[in-house]
Amino acid sequence: MKNPSTRRVTCFLCVMALLAASAWSQSTTPDPQREQRIQWWRQARFGMFIHWGLYAVPAGEWKGKPIPGIGEWIMNRARIPVAEYEQLARQFNPVKFNAEEWVRLAKDAGMKYIVITSKHHDGFAMYGSKASSYNIVDATPFKRDPMKELAAACRKAGIRLCFYYSHAQDWHERDGAGNDWDFPPDPQKNFAKYFEEKAKPQVRELLANYGPLGLIWFDTPRLITKEQAVEITALVHKLQPSCLVSGRVGHNAGDYDSAGDNQISVGLVRRDWETPVTMNDTWGFKKDDHNWKSVPVLIRQLVRITSRGGNYLLNVGPTAEGEIPQPSVERLREIGQWLRVNGESIYGASPNPFTYNLEWGFITTREGKLYLHLLDWPQKQLTVYGIRNKIRNAYLLADRGRKHLAFKQEGDPAIDFYSTSIQLPVAPPDKYDSIIALEIRGGPNVLPALAQQPSGTISLEAHLADVHKATSGSVIAFDPRGVVTGWVDARDWLSWDFRIFRPGTYDLIALTTLRRMPRAAGPEWQGGHRMLVEVAGKQLRSTMSEDGRFVDPSNPLMTYVTSKLGQVTIDKAGAFQLALKAESMEGQGKLGLALAAVRLVPAK
Numbered sequence: 001m002k003n004p005s006t007r008r009v010t011c012f013l014c015v016m017a018l019l020a021a022s023a024w025s026q027s028t029t030p031d032p033q034r035e036q037r038i039q040w041w042r043q044a045r046f047g048m049f050i051h052w053g054l055y056a057v058p059a060g061e062w063k064g065k066p067i068p069g070i071g072e073w074i075m076n077r078a079r080i081p082v083a084e085y086e087q088l089a090r091q092f093n094p095v096k097f098n099a100e101e102w103v104r105l106a107k108d109a110g111m112k113y114i115v116i117t118s119k120h121h122d123g124f125a126m127y128g129s130k131a132s133s134y135n136i137v138d139a140t141p142f143k144r145d146p147m148k149e150l151a152a153a154c155r156k157a158g159i160r161l162c163f164y165y166s167h168a169q170d171w172h173e174r175d176g177a178g179n180d181w182d183f184p185p186d187p188q189k190n191f192a193k194y195f196e197e198k199a200k201p202q203v204r205e206l207l208a209n210y211g212p213l214g215l216i217w218f219d220t221p222r223l224i225t226k227e228q229a230v231e232i233t234a235l236v237h238k239l240q241p242s243c244l245v246s247g248r249v250g251h252n253a254g255d256y257d258s259a260g261d262n263q264i265s266v267g268l269v270r271r272d273w274e275t276p277v278t279m280n281d282t283w284g285f286k287k288d289d290h291n292w293k294s295v296p297v298l299i300r301q302l303v304r305i306t307s308r309g310g311n312y313l314l315n316v317g318p319t320a321e322g323e324i325p326q327p328s329v330e331r332l333r334e335i336g337q338w339l340r341v342n343g344e345s346i347y348g349a350s351p352n353p354f355t356y357n358l359e360w361g362f363i364t365t366r367e368g369k370l371y372l373h374l375l376d377w378p379q380k381q382l383t384v385y386g387i388r389n390k391i392r393n394a395y396l397l398a399d400r401g402r403k404h405l406a407f408k409q410e411g412d413p414a415i416d417f418y419s420t421s422i423q424l425p426v427a428p429p430d431k432y433d434s435i436i437a438l439e440i441r442g443g444p445n446v447l448p449a450l451a452q453q454p455s456g457t458i459s460l461e462a463h464l465a466d467v468h469k470a471t472s473g474s475v476i477a478f479d480p481r482g483v484v485t486g487w488v489d490a491r492d493w494l495s496w497d498f499r500i501f502r503p504g505t506y507d508l509i510a511l512t513t514l515r516r517m518p519r520a521a522g523p524e525w526q527g528g529h530r531m532l533v534e535v536a537g538k539q540l541r542s543t544m545s546e547d548g549r550f551v552d553p554s555n556p557l558m559t560y561v562t563s564k565l566g567q568v569t570i571d572k573a574g575a576f577q578l579a580l581k582a583e584s585m586e587g588q589g590k591l592g593l594a595l596a597a598v599r600l601v602p603a604k
């Protein structure tokens with residue numbers, strides 16, 4: 001590393017940026033009890049989220065009008081008065097609900113835990129609560145406690161039951177956060193009263209009455225103070241020491257980080273994290289939402305998240321009759337089939353040992369094994385650079401006979417060049433993701449440096465850059481996706497050290513992303529920044545403009561815009577540095593340049 005001091009600063013900045021994001025928070029104090037309670041969760045990797053509540057009755061439509069947005073927000077979006085929304089309880093009679101069927105579906109899908117809404121923002125408890133009569137047992141014709149039934153079914157099936165609980169928002173209560181159409185605005189609420197009289201008593205009930213829980217998934221902390229976040233976390237741990245608390249309890253009090261809804265981190269995350277993902281565009285059932293993600297996309301997400309050390313919490317939104325929509329059932333069955341063959345590469349697997357993403361797929365690992373996930377089948381052979389382990393055997397995970405695949409390892413350690421080529425059959429053994437298992441001795445040992453890939457491309461990902469801040473007031477950092485945010489000062493700059501193995505002429509391409517919050521005012525992307533690239537003794541000037549865009553299917557909130565930064569000839573192999581500077585930082589308002597990567601692509 002050329003300048004280790006800058007590298008340390010970068011890591012510190014990354015961590016600070018992650019901590020600053022509200023959804024991205026975790027206690028930083030090492031805690032042996034936390035280590036114990038999180039063991040099962042690290043093994044699990046894949047869970048089922050269930051959003052089920054009164055909102056399944058209107059199913060996205062109010063008084064004959066479709067209400068845009070996520071289904072469980074209908075009370076808020078349609079400004080439905082409490083007195084009217086409450087009436088939904090009288091229609092809620094999910095006679096088709098069958099706890100064992102739901103749990104079997106999760107189990108067959110290869111999911112190891114279920115997180116179900118015990119109370120969402122609408123304030124309606126989906127279990128028999130003594131603390132509030134606004135609950136499924138006391139207020140509906142159904143009268144049963146589905147959480148009791150789920151707890152029993154989960155225990156039988158060996159699935160961990162977990163509860164989602166909205167601890168700050170409660171649109172049914174005067175002093176809960178969020179309802180300003182029946183009640184005064186949040187700053188005028190006596191939130192402590194709500195917290196003491198409903199949130200805490202209900203959390204106590206959940207921990208007391210449903211057996212051992214895997215975790216409590218708190219969400220949207222809003223009015224929660226640091227003291228309250230710490231208090232409710234301590235309450236959970238006191239009542240059930242092995243029950244985890246999600247990062248969204250607020251104020252870094254939780255046991256693990258939660259990425260934003262549907263957000264998947266591109267970079268290596270060193271701490272435990274989870275991302276909740278919708279299978280269509282809503283959490284709670286909406287009858288008009290047919291925008292289902294395909295099985296290849298869902299499997300890609302699971303693999304991508306595992307390869308970054310995270311857990312994948314995939315949502316279903318059952319109907320008011322108590323049925324999980326058929327499109328969800330079909331997809332879960334397919335994923336389950338894939339996992340029955342390939343689960344070894346997911347459960348308890350460790351992340352990709354490379355800090356950067358590979359151009360051909362994803363890597364997961366465990367002691368003695370590297371798993372190369374090929375979501376697009378290459379021609380005849382796969383070449384991977386940078387593996388320094390001596391490979392002892394190679395085979396396809398989907399091949400029951402474990403037929404040995406021919407492979408060759410070559411290279412030149414003097415220039416850190418290591419190449420592994422594996423011969424492949426003509427057709428992939430799996431239609432979604434065929435995995436090559438490489439047997440090694442011990443753990444993975446890969447070239448840590450950023451390096452050229454077999455296609456000739458070098459991808460300098462933003463989150464791996466050394467950050468050079470112009471002043472102590474510079475706010476340049478990374479968002480939870482690993483994308484640059486706050487690059488508004490033209491004097492801030494980034495640099496990367498990287499290795500080139502093949503001299504040649506390269507097109508330089510910047511990848512930026514659309515704004516993360518499409519709701520915010522202003523254009524989704526704007527060019528005009530004047531950039532300066534310094535590489536291999538040359539200076540290239542350009543003005544950011546859009547040449548094209550593409551969406552990463554496994555990361556639905558990530559649309560990339562490509563912009564040419566120039567062309568450079570590098571006439572020898574070796575170590576180089578690329579500096580990316582701005583001569584003027586116009587455009588994209590206060591978010592600055594949302595850089596995801598700079599790529600050097602061999603010129604045609």
Ligand code: H79
Binds near residue numbers: 276
């Ligand atoms: O439970 C699911 C969501 O209901 C919950 N988190 C996941 C797991 C969540 N609560 N708040 N948010 C997510 C952020 C919500 C933002 C929006 Fe909206 C809700 C965008 C559209 C509907 C609020 C109402 C902002 C605009 C309209």
